Amino acid sequence: MPSTPKLPDGLPISFAAFTSDQMKDWGLLFPAERSYFERLFKLLDRTPLAEVDDLFGPLREIERGMGIDEKTFPKSQFTLAQVDFLNRNPHYPEWRAAVAQIFARLDPVLDSEVARAGHARLVVVVAPSDLPADPDRMWMRIRQRGKRIAVDAPENGNEFLPLLLTGKPRSAGAPTIGQLFAAGKHGGPYTSWIVEAGSTLSPLGAPAAAVTSYSYEALAPYRKRLMGEVQKIVEAQETPGPRQLSARLKQLKILASEGSVAKDPILAEFARAILLSGNGTLLINNTFVEWATLQAVRRARPSVAVIGFGIRNKVKPFSSLLIYEDQDATNPIPSQMDTLGSYVDLEIFYQYIWQEFQKYAEYRANTAYLFVGDGMEEMLAVAPPDFPLLATPGPLPLPAVFGHLKDWLGV
């Protein structure tokens, strides 16, 4: 396991505290995160001292005015207490602006390094077959950025996703596009991801392939245990507030019996963080999918991501009061799917997901996005001009789409 790099000297106190807090569990960071910090420190190291002073000077000045010192921001500590301190400080907007200014100068340099080592990437976002919308009402917030492509949907709807993602019927057990990438020259651990509400994408393809996979449905045992534990903590009233609760929640790690990600400490911690720090991720399948995807992009920078949304259930009476209870146990009324509500939810999530990928240099000029409705006769492609599907007349058989995806990724 590589050792934590040393923080450069002379950083502003809040900047140093935040950075060292982010790095303190170095062994639990994804390779992309470690690479970022290493490149950042190398950049600062090779930058002339006068320029570094010029870069951080405004933030230091604001920190003085805010009362930021070693006491309020102890080394390696950036907890809710520090966040709270910043939020409540009258100079907080100036602090934010100064930090943004620093990254506005650093990021172009770091981004250019990333862009030089770039390769083609692929994001497939799958809407569930139960969605009550036809292609004319899909992807309304982003459709102007791409092109709708007609495809031949198979008569057997169960074959749609296998044909799209493996090029073969399900029974063939052929490797998925993500599995092929993970085994290829740009592949490796954490490069190919599946995040889904149900369990339709993860079982596709060859077993035991090196694809990182999170399923809201498959994590049910862990989710239910977490909800029970949180409920107990709240009821015991031993934790006076969110800060203390946050500290307790950090101890609730996934057990081996609750999911295969428990075997990998990085993925185990990612699962815990997703379920306990992302507001509704314990409660709503699609919130889990969206937040897990955003965090995967921010932290792991996957090269291939297949994201599967589902249909969320209707909210039962009083469920907002029973956040951490099992809704099926507390209310005998059968759960009902909220297909219309899910449609509305997903329309904004398509935008958020596309935006999040596009924030990072790894994705900007070389990523093809396919927005797909399971069983739908059209899909939306948002991609660079050289993405082959954009120039291919449809309707296309799904194995042909798969072939183009393979060509795009060079696998």
Added chain:
Amino acid sequence: MPGISKRRFLQLAGLSISDRILPSLSAAEPAASRADNKVILVTFGGGVRYSETFAPEGLHNIPRLVGLRPQGHFFRSCINAGVLSHFNSTASIVTGNWQRVDDFGFQPPAGATLFEQFRKQTGAGPLDAWTVATNKSFANMGWGSDRALGQPYGANVVLPKQLLLEAVQDVVKQGSAGGVADRDSVLRRLEGVLDSGYEGIGWTIFQGGRKLDRQVRETLIRGLVEYINGPEAPTSGDELTFFITREIMREFKPRLMLVNFWDMDVAHWGSYSLYLNAITRTDRLTGMLWDEVEANPAYRGKTTVLILPELGRDGDINAANGFLNHRSGDPSCRNTWLLALGAGVPRGETDRPVHHVDVAATAAGLLGVKAGEIAGVPLRELLL
């Protein structure tokens, strides 16, 4: 089963009739003398963005407010320049100073609240100022840290949803066959909670000790009965907030109220459709509150209602996670609106930016009291 009585049903029906047959009095009627004025502050707590409300694409979510806008004065830009947490945002509204106290309500607002200034200067009694809210942290919203004022002059703070929470959790623990779908069971437990230990759920009814004042208790029970036995399954904490507020208005006729609706904070769960539904529900309940003002002789023609979002929420572009959160400090978080209705409010619209802290100064002016040393300034458009 203490079901809805015929009389109460007729009252409910009567409300909808009054909406159609009573003329609108607000625009034409001048303000009554300041000594009689009443002020109701209605906040879209939890936060709502312009884009889902008064932006062109959001108007369909708020049909009642859109309909009321021409009757009142609309401030197109009401800015929350303070800390973007719930407690600090609302505390800034009720104190007139940008608050930087504990985000989770573990400290009272710094300085004095409007409630205290009002009661101290007018000699108003303890039933004359109320806060009806949802979030438990708002238990400290009734009075501030100014030792010269404080609790003796504070507002009653009622947190109906906390009461409901207690009752529903009890029902779940008892394992009743119908679970929380059994409304009778929930109601019985609600009444039980009112009989014992209400202090633990955030109530600060003016009478100390463990027993609620009988009149207050009966008033609250009426609100609860209407809520539990309403025509639709009771899913919303804000509906309970509305029913309790209306009962308080009918029974005690307070001159100053803060009503903090909260359902839209469901946005944190990450469901855009639930967030939109909550906005529309709050719009409907705010409209019903206005109907009550118009129908209730104690309020009609002498009440100014100031409606505003507590804060916005993060914008869709380049924010941490868009509508789910409200801490980015971007314009979508800070730029909100304010709609004034009722007595002494000239019809019109104002473009100049006003601020959340101006609300306390304005309300003080409407009530004929001095706001003290505060950052906010009265909205001159409303104090002609």
